[in-house]
Amino acid sequence: MGEDRLARTPLYTYHLRLGARMVAFAGWELPLHYQGIVAEHRAVRTSCGVFDVSHMSTFWVLGSKALESLDRLLANDPRRLVDGQAFYTPLCNEAGGLVDDLVVLRFAVDRFLVVGNAARREADLAWLRLHAAAEVVDATEALALLAVQGPRSERILQPLVETSLSGLRRYRFVPHTLVAGRPATVSRTGYTGEDGFELLLPGEQAVPVWEALLEAGAVPCGLGARDTLRLEAGYLLYGQDADETTTPMEAGLRRAVKLEGRAFIGAQALRRQLETGMRRTLCGLVLEGRTIARRGCPILKDGAPVGTVTSGTWGPWVERSIALGYLPPEHSQPGSSVVVEVRERPVQAEVAALPFYRRG
């Protein structure tokens, strides 16, 4: 990214007006927080927050070859999707390493939307175009994406939406409905560990929909809370907790990999890994006290380095110092005690089952 000008979402000036502190992320200038990370985090756990996540990349996969192309590309099985259904899936290279992790929505058998990480836009696009016989259209600039998250999401969103949301199950979506009178797709998905929705809409419709959501009582939330929420919920962040050298098995994504009778790119390598076993797996860690483990901190067992922290934060809701990191299988059992070295000082920690937070 370097010196390149940062990209802006359609809500950029709105964020400034709300007094957001802006931050550079994956080539975009995005709100880090408005009132503060902890306050926004709590709003999502107890009520409803709205995030501008329009930086996420979106690609249409179109045409009669769409399904077979995705069957060849995705570790999860797109043949299991029906119209109006979405899933989470790893996108792997030949070695089984993660090219990205995605949410894929099936609008129709010849019309899928792939949502990926902003930092992987070019890589995803190149990979999809290289291996898909179908047409791949980059819709990132055209589409805005708003995440409405928290236990009160349905109550806040429903009055603005034409379609009934009460019967909409997790990972289902309503295509082409109206939100605040504007065309939008509403999916029951999210990255916070709460109930919630993601709204996909033409960029030029983002401001009125955002305004309507704030008026209805949704609290504007930034990337800071998005990160602390996803960590409490045990979701990995691509580029931080996983990359091209990590497989979905190592990253704790086994449930999103469907190997049986499949021949997607990377399947063979993943089968082999299941047979031979893994050298490391992504684990949750809870540190003693308030010291926070940061990315890169060594994890020690009996004085010897056995792993590395990939993400760490103070969990504003669980009120513990939490982290994710890779450990060899023999030390990855929940309850296993390890030491995390923070600023060259040892801090006691315990391996914890993920997620750190599960909604009641």
Place this chain on the structure above:
Amino acid sequence: MVPEDLRYTPEHEWVRMEGDRARVGITKFAADRLTDIVYVELPEVGRTVRFMEPFGVIESVKAASDLYSPLTGRVVAVNERLRDAPELVSQDPYGEGWMILIEPADLSELERLLDAEAYRRHIGES
């Protein structure tokens, strides 16, 4: 925002002389920039701290930042309340959010710090 009677470091610590001792904390500007302070790591009483060298760490949800000592000297007290209530730093940065009390070894170091006006310029407030 920037009290007149204090001296400041470019790293946003303040120091207040109280008789022959010096009380140290971080400025409101720094506390506001950090937001969501969750942990303050302070030195042990009796330790020597040195002019413009780190004496501790302040952790916010997002990042850890070093705390720089405005003076060389011996630590005679630390604010134990910050252990359980680090938010005092944001709520009252010049009062109950103080961090360490030092017995200064060399008061001439005070002259090398910023006065209120210079600090205000430093943070773009004048």
